[in-house]
Amino acid sequence: MSDRNRRAYLGEQLTHALLQRRREEVSQRQGRAVAKVDRLLVTQQTLGEELGDGLSSLAQTRSELQTLEQSASDTSLLASLVRPFTARRTALARRSVAQGLIQQYEQVSVRLREATAFSDELKLTALELQQEVDRLHRELGEALHNQREAATRVLAMEEALAQLASDTELTPEQRERRRDRYTFDLRTETVALELFASAAEHCRTHLPAARSLRDTVLRLHEDMAEYVLGATHTVNAAGRRIQGLGMLADAPIVVAELQASLHELDQAMRATADYVEGSQALIAEVLPELSARVQAQAEATSSVLHSELTHLDRKKSRAMAERALREAAEEEIRDLLGDES
Amino acid sequence: MKLPSQRVAPYLRALEASLEALAPNDDFVPLAEGVAHLRALSPGLGGDQLAPAEVSGRTGMPGFAWLDRARAEQVLAMRTDPRDEASDAELQRAASLDPALGQRLRGRRDLHRHLRQHELLPALRLQGAVRRLEPVDVAIWYDRMAPDGRWLRLRVELRLDGGRSPLRVHGAGRLHVDDTLQHFFTRHFADRIDALVPQLEAACSGEVRRVARSWIGPFWFPGIALPEGVPEALGSGLLLHASTEVASVDIEGEVHHDPLVRPMEERLPPHLGVFRERRFAATGRVVASTRAWAAERGCRNVVVSVGGGVRRRL
Numbered sequence: 001m002s003d004r005n006r007r008a009y010l011g012e013q014l015t016h017a018l019l020q021r022r023r024e025e026v027s028q029r030q031g032r033a034v035a036k037v038d039r040l041l042v043t044q045q046t047l048g049e050e051l052g053d054g055l056s057s058l059a060q061t062r063s064e065l066q067t068l069e070q071s072a073s074d075t076s077l078l079a080s081l082v083r084p085f086t087a088r089r090t091a092l093a094r095r096s097v098a099q100g101l102i103q104q105y106e107q108v109s110v111r112l113r114e115a116t117a118f119s120d121e122l123k124l125t126a127l128e129l130q131q132e133v134d135r136l137h138r139e140l141g142e143a144l145h146n147q148r149e150a151a152t153r154v155l156a157m158e159e160a161l162a163q164l165a166s167d168t169e170l171t172p173e174q175r176e177r178r179r180d181r182y183t184f185d186l187r188t189e190t191v192a193l194e195l196f197a198s199a200a201e202h203c204r205t206h207l208p209a210a211r212s213l214r215d216t217v218l219r220l221h222e223d224m225a226e227y228v229l230g231a232t233h234t235v236n237a238a239g240r241r242i243q244g245l246g247m248l249a250d251a252p253i254v255v256a257e258l259q260a261s262l263h264e265l266d267q268a269m270r271a272t273a274d275y276v277e278g279s280q281a282l283i284a285e286v287l288p289e290l291s292a293r294v295q296a297q298a299e300a301t302s303s304v305l306h307s308e309l310t311h312l313d314r315k316k317s318r319a320m321a322e323r324a325l326r327e328a329a330e331e332e333i334r335d336l337l338g339d340e341s
Numbered sequence: 342m343k344l345p346s347q348r349v350a351p352y353l354r355a356l357e358a359s360l361e362a363l364a365p366n367d368d369f370v371p372l373a374e375g376v377a378h379l380r381a382l383s384p385g386l387g388g389d390q391l392a393p394a395e396v397s398g399r400t401g402m403p404g405f406a407w408l409d410r411a412r413a414e415q416v417l418a419m420r421t422d423p424r425d426e427a428s429d430a431e432l433q434r435a436a437s438l439d440p441a442l443g444q445r446l447r448g449r450r451d452l453h454r455h456l457r458q459h460e461l462l463p464a465l466r467l468q469g470a471v472r473r474l475e476p477v478d479v480a481i482w483y484d485r486m487a488p489d490g491r492w493l494r495l496r497v498e499l500r501l502d503g504g505r506s507p508l509r510v511h512g513a514g515r516l517h518v519d520d521t522l523q524h525f526f527t528r529h530f531a532d533r534i535d536a537l538v539p540q541l542e543a544a545c546s547g548e549v550r551r552v553a554r555s556w557i558g559p560f561w562f563p564g565i566a567l568p569e570g571v572p573e574a575l576g577s578g579l580l581l582h583a584s585t586e587v588a589s590v591d592i593e594g595e596v597h598h599d600p601l602v603r604p605m606e607e608r609l610p611p612h613l614g615v616f617r618e619r620r621f622a623a624t625g626r627v628v629a630s631t632r633a634w635a636a637e638r639g640c641r642n643v644v645v646s647v648g649g650g651v652r653r654r655l
Contacts, residue, residue, distance in 0.1 A: 099527045102464055109413040117417065120445055127438040239406035240395075 007149050011142040014195045019202070022139070026206050033129060033213050037220075040122060044220055047115050051231060054108035101242050108235055115228045122221035129214035136210055140203035143196050144331055150193035151324035157186035158318055190320070197324055342564070344394040346384070352396070353379050355647075356403075356560055359581035359622035362645045368555040368585055370462055370484050370492045375557065377459035379403075381411040386455055388448030390414065399566060400559035402490030405464070412461055418453035426450050462492060467523040471514040477501040478550065479508055479516055483526040491558035495530055497541060497549065504546030530554075534588050534615065535607045549613070551589035558582060568601070572634055578627035579647060584619040592616050600638040622647050 012018060161182050164175055344352055357379045365372055382391055382403065391411055395404035427435075427450050436443025462484070469481040483495040501508060507519030525544050529537055538549045561567060561580040584599055588607075592614030597604045599619040607615055620643040621631050628646050635642040 099465065099524060106409060106413065106464060109409050110416045113410065113413040113417055117449060120442060120449070123439070123442055124435055124446070127435075127442070131438065236393075236406050239409060240404070242405075 009146045009149060009192075011139070011146070014146070014192065014199060016195065019195055019199055022199070023202055026136075026202070029132060030206065030209055030213065033125075033132070036125060037213060037216055040118075040125065040217065040220060043118060044122075044224060047111065047118060048227070051108065051111045051115060054104065054111050057104045057107075105235070105239055105242050109239070112228065112231055112235055115224065115231070119221060119224045119228050122217055122224055126214060126217040126221050129210065129217055133207065133210045133214055136203045136207050140200055140207070143200035143203060144328055147193060147196035147200055147324045148328040150189050150196055151321035151328070153189040154186060154193055154318065154321035155325075157182050157189060158321075161186065193320060193324060197320070342396055342398040344396060346389070346392070346394075349382075349384050349392075349394040352394070352562075353383050355562070355579050355624075356581065359560065359579060359647050360557065362622040362647045363557075363581060363583045363620055365555070365557060365583050368494060368496050368553040368587070369557055369583060370494045371460070374460050374462045375492065377455070378408060378411060378461045381414075381452060381455055381459075381461065382407065386448070387414075387452030388444055390445070390448050390452055397490035397559075400490045401562055401565040402492070402558040402560055404490060405486055405488075408462065408486060409464060411456070412464070414449075414452060415456040415461055418456040421453060423454075423457065426453065462486065465523065465527065467518055467526060469508065469516045469518045471510055471516045472498065474510070474514060477503075477510055477547075479510070479547075481508070481518065481522070483523070483530060485527070485530060487530075487556070489558075491556045493530060494553075494555050495526060496551075496553045496555070498551040499541070499545055499547040500550055501545070501547040506544075506546040508545055508547075533605075534586055535609045538588060538609060538613065549588070551587065551591070553585055553587040553589075555583070555585040571601070572630065574630035575627060575634060577630075579622075579624040580627050580631060581622045581647075582619055583621075584617075586615065586617045588613045588615050590614075598635075598640045598642055600635040600640040600642065618642065621645065 161179065164170075164179055164182065167175065170178070357376055360372065360375055360379070380386060382394070384392075391407065391414065393407070395407045396402060397404055427446055432443055432447045432450070435446050464486050466484040467481065468484075469479055472478040472480050478498065478500050480496065480498045483493075483497075485493045485495075487493045499508070501510075507522040507525075509517045509519075511517055522544070525540075529540055532540070534552065534554065537554075538552060541549055541552065559565070559582055561576045561582075562578070563576060565576060567573065567576045582601070584601070586599075588609055590612050594614050595604070595607065596614075596616045596618075599617040601619060602617065609615065619640075622645045623631050624647045628644050631644045632642070635644070
């Protein structure tokens with residue numbers, strides 16, 4: 001095969017050291033990602049619980065408000081007799097409830113801001129993990145292209161070596177020189193082929209873990225974003241009503257409006273409970289599985305490369321080249337069929 | 342009412358310029374806190390971090406929930422170590438992955454920087470100081486975002502009589518203010534001043550020497566419902582109010598220069614006089630309209646003209 005007919009290899013020139021470095025980098029990145037996902041899961045659960053607590057406090061204050069309202073409208077004889085002695089205390093308690101509501105609202109509001117910022121952090125992490133998936137796909141694409149090219153070259157060298165024996169136009173010296181050349185090229189390309197095959201395998205191995213990590217964080221982000229959206233609506237509505245308290249705190253209409261608004265908190269609290277339960281499931285199930293998978297892959301692939309590169313003979317290299325071309329063809333068919341990444 | 346996003350920045354600029362034009366004194370909530378709070382809400386600083394922008398349809402002042410989001414964000418900002426904030430390179434990287442997210446993260450970082458450096462208006466706050474030890478004169482300030490959106494300061498100067506009081510002087514002039522007093526103010530901040538004075542004297546065991554209740558707001562602009570009897574011309578531009586009512590031993594009789602409030606019969610102790618006034622910051626033709634309206638009601642009022650920079654329609 002003449003140099004003119006050769007297609008160039010894509011990407012960096014692949015060496016054993018480079019491949020080893022890539023493997024280590026991917027393992028490190030995935031290890032860091034797992035640790036980050038771990039931290040994100042814990043933060044998410046804490047935030048969910050704290051928001052739940054804040055909403056519960058608001059709801060508790062609402063029930064105190066209801067009790068006061070009921071006692072104020074109690075028309076029984078006993079209540080009428082006692083009221084002059086408790087009116088001042090009731091008024092104090094009622095106004096304290098108003099102030100307490102503002103302070104509790106502020107706490108919930110802080111948690112909500114925290115959750116909003118956390119939602120952005122989750123999104124950024126998901127994007128970074130998608131970038132890792134993209135990188136692995138790009139490297140896989142390059143490796144497959146290069147593997148195909150190396151396989152073509154290996155087979156061409158084999159062919160050239162086979163024809164050399166029957167070429168009568170060459171002098172023995174010329175034949176010997178070409179044999180040396182072709183043999184050297186064949187061995188070089190065989191090593192390259194093995195490296196590219198190994199690189200492709202490395203990408204294929206790490207892609208599922210990278211996808212799992214990305215999907216986990218995406219799920220966290222989707223859950224958190226949906227939750228924050230719902231909670232924001234509820235808390236804003238409560239905030240508007242709470243603001244109205246104070247100036248007209250004794251007007252029954254305000255209390256009624258406030259209670260109508262705070263009723264929405266029940267729904268928010270139920271959503272919080274579901275949400276916290278969901279994050280507990282993630283922590284209990286998804287994370288250990290992810291960690292185990294990443295760990296197993298790192299161990300399984302760490303020492304394969306070196307052993308594969310030893311004892312390469314011509315028979316093996318030919319078989320490898322043919323297998324590489326077959327796999328490349330299969331890969332193309334999968335691409336054509338739109339196999340999901 | 343929610344402000345459309347394109348009106349948020351002009352609204353905040355207008356309110357800030359009006360506030361600065363009025364230059365409120367210590368009887369009002371601190372100007373620096375008000376300005377810093379408005380700047381924190383500005384989309385130019387933090388983007389849409391603190392959206393939605395809600396204002397009171399009755400007073401035109403920023404809504405409690407909107408203002409509170411800035412304070413909540415400040416709590417987060419103060420918890421974060423500035424050394425851990427995102428670098429320009431990290432933000433650039435985030436923007437390359439998702440421009441909207443990058444913009445949001447940059448907005449949050451810039452907002453946090455602002456919030457770490459400035460005090461904001463509180464939802465509720467009570468502070469106090471000793472003014473004199475013999476006799477014991479103290480001053481207390483109660484600041485609040487009022488339910489209608491206006492910003493209130495109730496400033497009281499008292500001479501304590503040594504009885505049981507939520508105000509206690511410690512050591513060399515440090516004043517301890519009991520929490521119950523904040524509840525008291527939250528209960529009574531809007532009472533008539535002649536009802537407030539005896540309640541204060543009873544609650545604090547002392548004599549009120551001066552009490553000033555001062556409000557920033559309302560802020561009228563097209564779209565805000567004006568109170569009954571106010572000419573529509575006053576809502577055709579921008580008009581920010583700063584009103585104050587003072588009962589003090591330094592005032593004789595009653596002076597009334599508030600065209601929005603009718604003079605009322607006070608039942609104050611004879612040593613206290615009352616002074617009420619309302620100052621305005623206005624744009625364009627609203628300046629003349631406000632002066633004419635005040636004169637018609639027999640009041641003399643300061644109407645400050647706000648610079649041309651905020652005359653654009655909100």
